[in-house]
Amino acid sequence: MFSYFDHLECSACSRTFDKNTLINLCPCGAPVLARYRLGEAALDMDRSNLPGHGLWRYHAVLPVGEPGRIVTLGEGMTPLLRADRLGRLLGLEALSIQNDALNPTGAFKDLGFSAAVSRAAELGVKEVALPSAGNAGSAAAAYSARAGLRAHVFFPKDVPKAFLTECRYYGAHVELVEGRINDAGRRVGEECKQHGWFDLSTLKEPYRLEGKKYMGYRLAEQMNWELPDVIVYPTGGGTGLVGMWKSFEEMEAMGWIDARRPRMVTVQAAGCAPIVRAFESGAERAELWQNAETIAAGLRVPSAVGDRLMLRALRDSNGTAVAVGEEDILDGVKQLAQSEGIFASPEAGAAVAGLRLLAERGWVNPAERVVLFNTGSALKYLDVLDRD
Secondary structure, X not given: OOOOEEEEEEXXXXXXXXXXXXXXXXXXXXXXXXXXXHHHHHHHOOOOOOOOOOHHHHHHHOOOOOHHHOOOOOOOOOOEEEOHHHHHHHOOOEEEEXXXXXXXXXXXXXXXXXXXXXXXXXXXXXXXXEEOOOHHHHHHHHHHHHHOOEEEEEEEOXXXXXXXXXXHHOOOEXXXXXXXXXXXXXXXXXXXXXXXOEEOOOOOOOHHXXXXXXXXXXXXXXOOOOOOOEEEEEOOOOHHHHHHHHHHHHHHHOOOOOOOOOEEEEEEEOOEOHHHHHHHHOOOOOOOOOOOOOOOHHHOOOOOOOHHHHHHHHHHOOOEEEEEOHHHHHXXXXXXXXXXXXXXXXXXXXXXXXXXXXXXXXXXXXXXXXXXXXXXXXXXXXXXXXXX
């Protein structure tokens, strides 16, 4: 079979839905997850001889039913690079960078939207909408253009200009909204209800997560099916974090990895750190962060739908969450560029700063294998990075 996708299941109340149900959130308000017949998939997949290249080589555990329905731009299989010079600066012996800036639109968001747009088109959707702080809008617009869908992207007014230009060239309908991404999200909800568009907001549909979970499969494959000790991930909406955690469960169920898990680290900006605050207080949900401010647009998410799932992954992995300041973010971008030749997004700069903080505290052992994610290219942030 091409896919062993079986059904949909609520992440909170466990209610199930037919796999061909076009759905956003569960009626209880929680995200809905795709489930697979993993025992059958394991018999049909040879992890040492996977077909093709990139995201869709894992088609058996992705939700599209036929190969002809895949919408792809060649996403995935970005390099895992040893970062020895940066590691020495941080006092770490085994640091690697997963460089997702080399995806087609320059960011990891392509993984989620290849899956989400493919599945939306397969289910007959013609128009999609979402709020975005930047990279998600670009990816949604690109993959919608590839699929022949109409995309509607709602950005906060202060979004970096590169994202606006890119989306318009892809033919998306773009609107600027006063406030933050949560304000844009409210507009999306209103417009979807009025016009019948399908909402592709983070974790408000099941399939962006399915594309993002590939980050875990790819990492395991690149490390010869042995996961690292620590994963450092810049976190806004958190789909990548939740997706990787889901991939680890699936790979263990298929017998591809053992029960050992990396300690997951969320890094947020001090000006918008709802997950850090909730983690430190022991809360199960993250309260809305008022007056969110940071140059790392992807981290400026005052309220995340997947907060409960993120906090669960952090705690179940014995991980942690840290917040870093604006100057630390800029220093992280510069340090990664000058030590490793990677001109990374401010979000990755935050991850570098967060890892530096954890190394200084002794939370990370110098000999541990650490993977830090660069989620996008700095070239789309020149108007905020070029301060001279």
